[in-house]
Amino acid sequence: MKLYLNGTSPYARVVRIAAIEKQLEDRLELCWVDPWQSSPDFLAKNPVSKVPVLETDTGESLTETLLILFYLDRQQPTPTLLDSPEGLALLGLGQALIDAAFQTVIYRKYAENSAQHPLEKRRLDAITRTLATIEEQISTHKTAKNHALRFCDIAIGVALSYLDFRLQEIDWRTDFPHLAQWFEPVSHYRSFTVTRFQ
Ligand SMILES: N[C@@H](CCC(=O)N[C@@H](CS)C(=O)NCC(=O)O)C(=O)O
Structure with missing residues (x-):
């Protein structure tokens, strides 16, 4: 999986920490981008040009932090970190x-x-x-x-x-x-x- 992020985004940091806590760190390649530059390559991942974006191993680009958390939780269902x-x-x-x-x-x-x-x-x-x-x-x-x-x-x-x-x-x-x-x-x-x- 690829995580598109920058170093000052609280949203991207949430996803990165979640991947570590889910023990998925080794499966995650970090791709540093400046979303404010709106490069054509990044726009192809996310047309609104915001981080984080999680690209799955099958090439889907997932946006929105909470949805990405949901996806990460499903990758390694136990223990779930999305609880009560x-x-x-x-x-x-x-x-x-x-x-x-x-x-x-x-x-x-x-x-x-x-x-x-x-x-x-x-x-x-x-x-x-x-x-x-x-x-x-x-x-x-x-x-x-x-x-x-x-x-x-x-x-x-x-x-x-x-x-x-x-x-x-x-x-x-x-x-x-x-x-x-x-x-x-x-x-x-x-x-x-x-x-x-x-
Ligand atoms: N609703 C989005 C918000 C993401 C967001 O606003 N990311 C900021 C960085 S902290 C961004 O990329 N902003 C660029 C822009 O607004 O053009 C989420 O939950 O992931």
């Missing part, structure tokens, strides 16, 4: 946090006077509320030590790591101490340390 409804709820929140953070960053980069735009406040409020909801749910949902991280842990961990990388003004560790405590061991998993944003 509770885990799916957390996975949705993790993905939503990535969406709100990434859109804030991109808007600031490309739009003039983005700080005055109503969407800036709307997204920052969404980040705060989503962190608060995850904080409430995560304290009763601890990650078992030395177990593979579930997809919900991966998405939430990557979202928090992306806040540290791109939105350092959000002091989430002070405001959400349970989340900070939860993230500490997760951030030391090999799958997280070898995929740091760059």
